[in-house]
Amino acid sequence: MNQPEASPFPQPLVDAFRRQPDVPAFEHRGRAVPRGEILELTARCVRGLRNEGVGPGSSVAVATGVTPEAFALHIAVHLLGARLTGLRPGLPPRHLARTLADGVDILLRDEPSDTGELRAAATSVRQLALEYDLLRPLSAAAPDDLVARGRPDDLALITLTSGSTGQPKGCAHTYRSLTHSWSWQPARRTARTAALADAYARFLLFGTLSSAVIFEHLGLCLLGGGTAVIPDPPPSFPEVFARHRVTACLLTVPRLHHILNSLRTSPTDTTSLRALLVAGSPLAPHRLTEATERLGPVVHQGYGQTETGMLTLLTPGDLARWPKTAPATVGRPLDGVEISVRDPADGTPLPDGTAGEIWVRTDGALAGYWQDEAETRAVLRDGWVRTRDLGHLDENGLLRLTGRTREVIIINAVLHYAGAIETALAGHPDVDQAYVVGAPDEQTGEAAHAFVVPTTTTRPDLAALRTHVAAELGEASVPAAITVIRDVPIATSGKPDKQALLASLGKRNTEDA
Template identity: 55%
Template sequence: MDEQSGGTFPQTLIDAFRATPDRPAFEYGGRTVTRGAVLDAVAAYVRGLREAGLTAGSVVALDTGVSPEAFAVRIAAHAEGCTVVGLRSGLTREHLRSILARHVSAVIVDEASSDAEVRCEAAELGVSVLETAALRAGAGAGAGAGAGQAAGSRSGEAGSGPCSGSLVARGAPDDVAVIHLTSGSTGRPKGTLLTYAALSVNWAYTSEDWDDRVRRLAARYERFLLFGTLNSAVVFEHLGLCLMGGGTAVIPAEPPRFPEVFGQHRITACLLTVPRLYALLDAVRESGADLSTLRNLLVAGSPLPPHRLAEAAELLGPVVHHGYGQTETGMLAVLEPGELAGRPSLADSVGRPLESVEVTVRDSEGRDVPAGKTGEVWVRRPDFFHGYWDDAEETADVLREGWVRTRDLGSLPADGYLRLAGRIRDIIIVNAIVHYAGPIERVLASHPDIDQAYVVGTPDEHTGEAVHAFVVPRPGATAPEEETLRELVARELGPAGAPTRVVPLAEVPVAASGKPDKAALRAMASMG
């Protein structure tokens, strides 16, 4: 491939960093890493990848921590045109082995990698294990000889030389750029394929195409709290929004403590899951917090009941954004604080779709339903995923003539604000009648003494399945009597949807993805 062809991802990022080499890109471990320093690291990793025999089309798995070097090695792999697979925590040995066995050429690890099983499985499958420190030193081929060979070496400091003016992205538009692993909340984690053509027009990394709403959002990312993993599709997307908007990604030396981290690092923007938001609200109520610099707290990943969104806005101020998206699609819609303040009734929505996103709501036959009616949400945008990794059947089910079936239930009224009603597959079948968990959860959470509600189905010898609910009381409140909650659901949704059991919990179990763990709840329900 002609190295000067360029133009594909991450060329826009390279160009933006090259234009402002002295601007900070990261704060990490007591040091500031400039954009020029990141490009130096990228150029060094590109040389290391080539010496290790990894070029365009090579499949590279990343098991790295959260650091400027981890970001640089991923950008280097993309600059070379490799296919990047981001490993995530919580994978079973079976899932990990199935991923590494699928034509993976190498696993790149760093000093933050703590999963010995990754190295062990790679060794058994004959997959090279490369240390980032060795790659940067140009010893990539040698590093692959064994997982422990470079274990004592430290990742080099970013910014050791002039940034390379010859750094050009080499990915072919139709090649797969990245395989993001889904959270696995519905079972086995799936790999979503994103081509270089799609990644090159990703809304977060193409700042020249931003509309006023995205520019407003990006302006709040002056100091973005970066933690957890770089292998999350949503984290990588919002990191792009920060960097392409001229902001700095702030990586705490230790796992962040909320809410203290906001004041300690003068954070202006943060991405949170719903369970972490609940913990944050509890902490702020108990001890207060310095939130003077915070301008954007974007909450996403799972449903947020309207009363909790309103409570968060009241407690934290005009900073709370409610976002909606999927690994397959990236962010689709966002509700801004000003919109919620102007119309409090919008707390039941996830906001307006981004300008680049087309949304339609359809029935089970794929036909559009009238505005405001509930159906399945279908979406499309040029930067959506290309399909599922080695799963043609699932790909054909979700991708339909350029549209993505989200498999989320929702409605799009005339006001343009998207409302969600649950997952199509999150159902309980009682006496051959389908009940969606989402509506039952929302009714339960509407009780003034209920903070959170989750519904699962359990086997029942008389009805096939039974509705089993778990509720978390509001702080300082006592869970209502089971019959009170059953009657509440019966009034709103009919007697057939009323839970057979309602069990109070002090807190909901959380999966490795940061989402409520319904698999754990089903196990608890089955145990009685």
Template identity: 50%
Template sequence: MAFPQDLLDSLRRAPDAVAFEHGDRRVRRGEVLDLIGRFAAGLRAAGIRPGDGVGLATGVTPEGWAVQIAVQTLGARAVGVRAGLPAAHLDAVLDGVAAVVTDAELPEQAGVRTLPIGPELLAAHEEPVPCGKPSDLGWVVFTSGSTGVPKGVAYRFDALGEFGLEQRAGESAADYRRFLLFGTLSSAVMVLHAQACLLAGGTVVIPAGLPDFPRILPRLDITAALVTVPRLYRMLDVLREEEIDLSGLRALTVAGSPVEPGLLAEGFARIGPALRQGYGQTETGKLTVLGTADVAERPEAIASVGLPVEGVSLEVRDGSGRAVPAGVTGEVFARTARAFAGYWRDPPLSATVLADGWVRTQDIGRLDERGFLYLTGRARDVVIVNAVLHHTGPIERALAAHSAVDQAYVVAVPDERTGEAAHAFVVAAPGCEPDPGELRAAVAAEVGEAAVPASFTVLAEVPVAESGKPDKAALRALAR
């Protein structure tokens, strides 16, 4: 089935059911299908053809979602354009784009044709019929660019169709009766969760303002939502002080980075079986899931990111590329039909990550004999002190295990004496004041004296990047 045929069919099946709640506005599934047909006709009239790149610089609205599906229906390549990009990043994102559909003003230096969402683009209508070939690129999702120019993660239409198959098989209609959509439509994981909701026959709920977790969940009768790890930690801060009824919640997925085991256990206790930890990457989609049932059966799995989801194979390999036995640490490789095709216009970088149908995740970890995946760090999250390489993940875990520490983050900063030095930032556990001497001793006992950070800083909260993940670039700036 050609993508996005399954989504179009889902909208046709129940035209009077509500697809989107956008503040006080209700948009029925038949109306969304009509929007897709109007956008497709308007884009075709504007000269968009199969294979063209179309930038999408829209807010989180029903129209913003519908125009992406219209672009992909035409067999064109949808390219998300995140708001507020610096000029150099915007140039990289718009490389190869024929036009940008927008409901806002783009900087003049973008230098591409803009197609405003309005009467002219929506004047005509055509029956939406997917035109993309399975091997064509249908979506390019750009990374945040926190380590340089953003990378464009490119998906073929056949992989996009595989996401639909996974969602129909894995997400129940009850779980996705009402999914909370917020943030940006340039986020692959947010768009895919919204897609799962619509395929399940549910309603995508877009709040009028910034969501106030966890209070917004019962207020809007949300059954499914996605949160980053820092947002989960803030939710726990609230739940320690307030009694909030989360019994209607069916699926709260926390993703972006591993959750500290003690805080994940607290999350399971306070939020219940709706909470699940997901691990994946933009390049692969979802790879593993950990839920309360997994931990009840295997308590030590609380330190893992769970078991592979259907259609995913994982291997841990050593430095020479050979698979290692269970329990041995190495680099995690993943194989899935949902994997990306490569990085946009960057074959050399693609070749370093894609090999023989496998994706090199660049995450370090191990598999146990039951198949649970335990992550220990990123291949690139290292600090080299006196020519000795240390992964920051084990240092962070040693710090987070201390009773006075709620969260811990370690970054590498150039040092004139040792080449690089590790600097630690911790958020104190409620009512605690971490003692630097005790923290040094905890790291030394766990990973050795040579890995002890050069400094320890207590923060009220960790800075968060636009991606929703802890902002290690900001922490490096503080360390300097």
């Protein structure tokens, strides 16, 4: 899968901005910020950082809000060839302290992120303020201010995972992998990704720049000539689409659920949308169908990981071509992505159509986990990445996910996958969303506990749900208890918070099976 060396990251962005200096890169608080202004901000950050000794081999942590200045800072760090670790909002103090003590030289922050917790956690590193230390001092421009210096095999970016099971892991990407990224390298665009980029004329940018998926799709927007629209936080959905004439948006599944629930009772103008991409967790087929009916042929579903970037894409064209089977899938692999379905136990390839663990190979994959050799060896195998997701490729080359290898519940010494039970429950007409967690059980070792959000205000018949699961998966897969909830709790990552559901066991009224 070796590709010829392309223009090193992030040089393609700089070159694209130079060609169109007057085109808005961002729209922030109602003001259009042209590409030329972003280049000037970036050059000033480069000079300030260089004066502080930042260059290839340096390690900086960045804690910023979502602003044009923050984006310029990120690009400046990469132009200098340093290693950037993004600190997302809400990172617990102990995780902050551990991350900053783990080989970080300098902490770069802005006013919105300048909290007491951040300062307390950063006592062991040098701190610089974006507004005062980098942008305010003026120094003479140099010809190489905007020239990429990253060495291909140096680490460029460390993105922290959610940390839901402990200290977040740091997914480490090299300058080589970012150079070959499908979203940051225009030379690698295909017809499918070019069509997606065309829809990103006004991309809604919110959340955090430390998110790998947000940064990936921001690159798609900016290198495609689009404008990233930054709304006042927090954005109000779905009204924000009409207010800012948004053409493209990246959403988690819970946020899409909120939008659809709102549209049922309060119609809102969403006609500006050309691409609504849902990612982060599987979307139930009936919800995908409803989203398409309410919003039109604009709904896409993406599948990927922080470790790999986006791997597959389900487009409106796929849904039109295979209306019966496509809604249950996450689409076809992107060009340049190889998928192999393997036996979860020994990693041997399985026959076509057989379900197993998804292994992927892509030039944009991580080099490893920062200072975690054991986890790196477990996930990286001979150029392949073990996703730890389960699924299979259908006869049309569409990937269908069925669960995660780590979401295993061992009941009476038999393995049961939470994802399969969730899919079965969500297939019942009275269930809008379903989530399954495992908990210790004195009689069976572990037991499956299900949480369901009903499609209406009427409480589902729990006996009917159990019968439905038994018919789909067998009696042994029927949850020990089913709890009806109004909404699923959301983690800071924007995904359903299964840890919170697990913690709620015993606090809710459940019915024993």
